[in-house]
Amino acid sequence: MLHGKAMIPNDVCTDCAVRDRALCGSLDDRELIALNSIGQRRRVARGQTIAWAGDEAVLCGNLLSGVLKLVAATANGREQTVGLLYPADFFGQPYAGDVDFTLSALTDTELCVFPRAAFERVLEDHQRMERLLLQRTFDSLNEARGRMLVLARKSAGEKLAGFLLDMAARAGASGCRATRDGPVTFDLPLTRGQIADVLGMTIETVSRQLTRMKQSGLIGLPGGRAVTISDREALAARAEAA
Amino acid sequence: MLHGKAMIPNDVCTDCAVRDRALCGSLDDRELIALNSIGQRRRVARGQTIAWAGDEAVLCGNLLSGVLKLVAATANGREQTVGLLYPADFFGQPYAGDVDFTLSALTDTELCVFPRAAFERVLEDHQRMERLLLQRTFDSLNEARGRMLVLARKSAGEKLAGFLLDMAARAGASGCRATRDGPVTFDLPLTRGQIADVLGMTIETVSRQLTRMKQSGLIGLPGGRAVTISDREALAARAEAA
DNA sequence: AACTGTCTTTGACCACGGTCAATGTCAGCG
DNA sequence: CGCTGACATTGACCGTGGTCAAAGACAGTT
Incomplete structure (x- = not known):
């Protein structure tokens, strides 16, 4: 395994712009290759929607560049943006059934997406990564609650x-x-x-x-x-x- | 190990009112004993505060009976309840530094509390439980976001x-x-x-x-x-x- | 350049809900 | 029993911010 690092193909993960800040930062080079095989990059233009509230939750991933928004809507069409996502943020909900909020692109964006089921398997094999996701989710929860105060008061x-x-x-x-x-x-x-x-x-x-x-x-x-x-x-x- | 189950001491966990609905429901009887050794029951009277925003996060646990509230406050004293907790709900934030929101009892309550550090060690040994916590945290996040819509619109x-x-x-x-x-x-x-x-x-x-x-x-x-x-x-x- | 669509600014109006204040209800208790 | 204190109800008033409407700024396209 000499020169192990040099033998890694110059794939998308190793030159990822957010690698050190994103969830995958917890993986070593070998693990990254495995993750890379199930993920793919995708460009989403400003205004496009990635997932609609009510859809089955099939995707998750990391935001590489641009800004995403999560939108909640009432039955009669009033809307509220309930979250903004920036580069290196994770989106999607492992272990979920349906998507609760519409996810769309505020600017032109670049994503790194994974099929949800495959990503869950990765999480199961990498407790460290699952723990990081838990911490991030707690942070998001705290942020959402903080914004409840702002919105209401x-x-x-x-x-x-x-x-x-x-x-x-x-x-x-x-x-x-x-x-x-x-x-x-x-x-x-x-x-x-x-x-x-x-x-x-x-x-x-x-x-x-x-x-x-x-x-x-x-x-x-x-x-x-x-x-x-x-x-x-x-x-x-x-x-x-x- | 015949009669293994019968040999379990009649401790607090095995006759816990919320055992099947709480996070600990993912543990078997043997694991429960270990958990039980680090936890303790506590009664908190209506109106009492369990943790203040800004305090170091030292506790977490499950609510056994009653109702708790999480409160956010502005610098100049306006308040907003950002969460209500019911029996079998988990409270506290593993892997956190400080507490972000004040937690207090709306009614007389009964808690099952753990030192945060010890609870984190349990999570590390029980991936299934950590995964359940992740799912619950996602659920809380979705609920908080849904309430953002309500509050704002x-x-x-x-x-x-x-x-x-x-x-x-x-x-x-x-x-x-x-x-x-x-x-x-x-x-x-x-x-x-x-x-x-x-x-x-x-x-x-x-x-x-x-x-x-x-x-x-x-x-x-x-x-x-x-x-x-x-x-x-x-x-x-x-x-x-x- | 003129046209188009999108976004922004500004004004007039008014309703929802907050504020202040008074009164009502009820449980606990000396 | 009549206090007391906590909680609830109701009224009068008014300010913030929503609604409706018109006009302005700006980029892209032909």
């Missing part, structure tokens, strides 16, 4: 201020200019309508709150999807205002 | 109608008179204020909506915490009203 201004800070942190994590106070500019990956779906408000209220923040000097709106955080302090204060 | 009347149907189903599961259409009466385990905390509204709105439903003949309010579902059909319709 925060004002439109507080919701939006908090959302912008979240998005700034996430954008900063990639560009990663050290956390300093100066104004930061980034592009939102969501339209006003999609933001409204996430925060439980309407397009109009999102728009009005944004212009209010701009007028107060908290943010700038250079155009398009771009946002500038001009006064992070004040924005954070507004996110927790009484 | 449903009117006060819809929220309350849905809540009453939930509670009736849960009460019926115990009393278990076969699902028929006739009026059913049961006691809510929550005060108006606690219902408001769960549904993201105020005491006053809960009260007003209840009297409206009573006047419409959907329900009866015999007094105290009791509720009568007089017209389940109409109540279900109101839970999904446009």
